[in-house]
Amino acid sequence: MYKLIGVSIMLSLFFIISQTVGSEANRNRDQIESKYKWNLEDLYKTNDIWRSEKGKMEKSLDKFKKFQGTLNKSADELYDCLSLLMDKDKELSRLYSYASMLSDQNTKESIPLGMKQEMDQLATKFSSATSFIDPEILTITKIQMKEFYKAKPELKIFTQFLDDIQRRREHTLDPVGEKIIANAGIMAGSPDDIYSIFSNADLPYPTLKLSDGKDAYLDAAGYSLNRASSIRDDRRKVFETFFGTLKKFERTFGTQLYAQVKKDMFYKNVRKYSSCLGRALDANNIPISVYTTLIDNAHKNLPTLYRYLKLRKRMLGLDELHYYDMYPSLVKKVNMDYNVKAAEDVIKKALSVLGDDYVQTLNIAFDNRWIDMYPTPGKRSGAYSNGSAYDIHPYILMNFNGKYDDVSTLAHELGHTMHSFYSNKNQPYVNADYPIFLAEVASITNEILLADYVLDHIKNQDKKLSLLGSQLESYRTTLFRQTMFAEFELKMHEIAENGKSLTGDALTKLYLGLLKTYYGADEGITKIEDLYGIEWAYIPHFYYNFYVFQYATSYCASSAVAEKILQDKGMKNKFIKKFLSAGNSNYAIPILKGVGVDMTTSEPFDLAIKKMNIIMDKMEIILDNK
Ligand SMILES: [Zn+2]
Known part of the structure; x- marks a missing residue:
């Protein structure tokens, strides 16, 4: 099945920003206008x-049975089988979409859940x-395939x-080898399973x-909530206490992560790749240079991160910036x-830089349900776009609560929806579902275009500063923090490979x-206590097989696309x-x-990086005039 994975893990990780609580639902479904x-x-x-x-x-x-054992025999059999595969996959996606969206409307109802x-x-x-x-397609040789295309x-x-x-093909073994690899699969999930049980349940x-005077229970969620405390002494103690606890289990955490790396080494070796990174990226045919270029670029641009850290120190009014000062918000959150109706309006205006056709399609999405x-009792929380009903149209689930973040989430999901809409319209089913590496580009581009538009049209300086501050924070956490994770992941694998x-x-x-390099410890930018070196034990992403770098690359690509749309007239059509x-x-x-x-x-x-500096220029002007 190719299409059902459409609502993917990557999307769900991005969902975190748009979580809403069911309790804010104050109307039943039948009280909401059908539009x-x-x-x-x-x-x-x-x-x-x-x-x-x-x-x-x-x-x-049952119709698939007759094709078994025939795919390398004739072009006709191959063509008929793949056509059937696509037809059935398409039907399955539509059936699945209906059942899952019906269930998401009210997760407490048992009939849709059963469906x-x-x-x-x-x-x-x-x-x-x-x-x-x-496996049968893999047995067709290159020469044979050429003949098939001709025939x-x-x-x-x-x-x-x-x-x-x-x-x-060159990474596929003979049937005996493949059977052994398939059987080894039963062990492959163990490192992650053990890490997750240990860190979620037993630690x-x-x-x-x-x-x-209040007690804060510092599990992962409690830590991430309390580390942003505006009271400095509290957040220092939160860091000390939380990381102090992880440190006591450093040996165990290390054994778990090393087991994960050994698993990756096993697959690299049996699948004949020259590195663990190479094997992971090959799944989506991404060149290794994309990964290494990202790391090089982060290093080259550390001075921009340092500029941000100095600005953070200034805005928090500190003499010395510590690593535990990273999370309190720069500006008091201003309500927007x-x-x-206003959300729809501002989104259409902000995205009008993408041209009439794009806006027309947005109108269709808004006007045709x-x-x-809105949030309603029992509805699934968060937000998503589902573009897998190829012949129909994409759908969006929102939990709109009237804040700027909701408008931004809506613009984000519309980015996914428009990507699905145009791809479904212009590609045959087999080629309609966009690659995972590109999944977040259209959506983040929309978020950036929205923020730029709103910034150009609000006068209130506090609102401006708040919006700029949260934009800036996204650049730090995606461009630099995720790239630092990616570099750590690469280096730990290289140690084992050596x-x-x-x-x-x-x-x-x-x-x-x-940590010391990225946050400029030697340059005197940030004080990093040695204890915080255990932070790796808190990051579950190191069990995702070279996944995190895509947060950074998606953000870079989106930033570049948005910039080009605003600068270059030909870009929107392209x-x-x-x-x-x-x-x-x-x-x-x-x-x-x-x-x-x-x-x-x-x-x-x-x-x-250019954009990040422009944001800081704007913030400094506002701060200097305060
Ligand atoms: Zn998304």
Whole structure:
């Protein structure tokens, strides 16, 4: 199944910013005007129709049987089988979308939940009915494939799909080898499972008495809440207490993370890759240079991060900046309220730089019930866009509460929706679902364009400062902090690849060194206490196999796209035709290159840094005039 993963892990990690609490829902679903509720009847008129379509789909899975063992025999068989695969995948996605969105409307209702569970079972059946396809495609030789294309030109519609499977050939073993690798899979999740049980359930987290006499329980969530305290002594103690506890288990945490690295070494070796990084990036065909360029760029631009850290010190009124001073917000949060109409209005105005066609499509989305806007009792929290009903239209789930962050989230989700809309419209189903590496580009671009527009149109200096401050904080946490994580991940793998072992102590030394470099300890910018070198033990992302760097690259690419849209008249058409409409008709890096954003060079990072400096210029002017 290719499409159902559409609402992906990456999106869900970005969701965190837009979490809303169900309790803020003060109206029932039937009290909300229908134009603010999505219309699932566009998918199926009734649950009965859904059920009968599902039954037909289930029966039709038998049709795959006759193709088994034939795919390397003739172009016709291959073409017919892939056409069937795409048809059925498309139906499955539509069935799944209906059940899951119906259930998200009210997660407490049991009928939709049951429908969703039925879909999970059907999806498993589908996977097992089609599991012979990839391995059989791998047995088709290059020469044979050329002949197939000649014999059956219609097969060319599957070129990208077939190439993406075939390029894995040199990393695929004979059937016996593959069976051993598949069997080893049972052990692969253990390091992460052990880390997550240990850190979520068993670790004895401390309780700290805060200056107001209240007790703060410092597990991961309590730590991240209390580290932002505006009372300095509290946040210092929060750091000391939380990291002091982790430090006591340094050996255990180290053994867990080393087990993860050893697992990656196993796959690198048996799959014949020259590095763990190479293996991880090959899954999405991303060149290693994209990763190393990112790290080089972060180092080259540390002076800009230092400028930010000095500004932070000034705004918090401190003599000396410590690592525990990173989280309190720079400016008091200023309330910026919007109703839905005002949100719709400001989003359309901000995104009008993308041209009439884009705005027309936004109108269709708002006027034709693609969006489920308000929180209601039992509704799933957060926000997402679901573009997997290929023949229909994308949908958006929102929990709009009238704050600027909600407007920004709506602009973000509309970015996903427009990406899906244009790709679905312009690509055959097989190429419609955009690559994961590109998943957050259209959405973050919209967030940036919205913030720029709002900044240009508000007069109130406190609001301006608050908005600029939160923009700036995004640049620090994505461009620099995530890249520092990416560098740590790379270095710990390199240590193991060079035949050395990793202990908790060694990991702490490695992490502390990076922390001191990124935060300018030797330059006297930030004081970093040695204890904070244990921070690595708190980051679950090190178990995600070289995933975090994509937060930084997405942000750079989006920043570059937004900048180019504002500067270059030709960019908006290019962006719609060559990016939003491209789906996965090519790999991620060439698609971005097609709109002038080359992730193997430093240009995108440089543009993001330029923007970061402009934000700081603006903030300093406001502060100087206060
Ligand atoms: Zn997103």
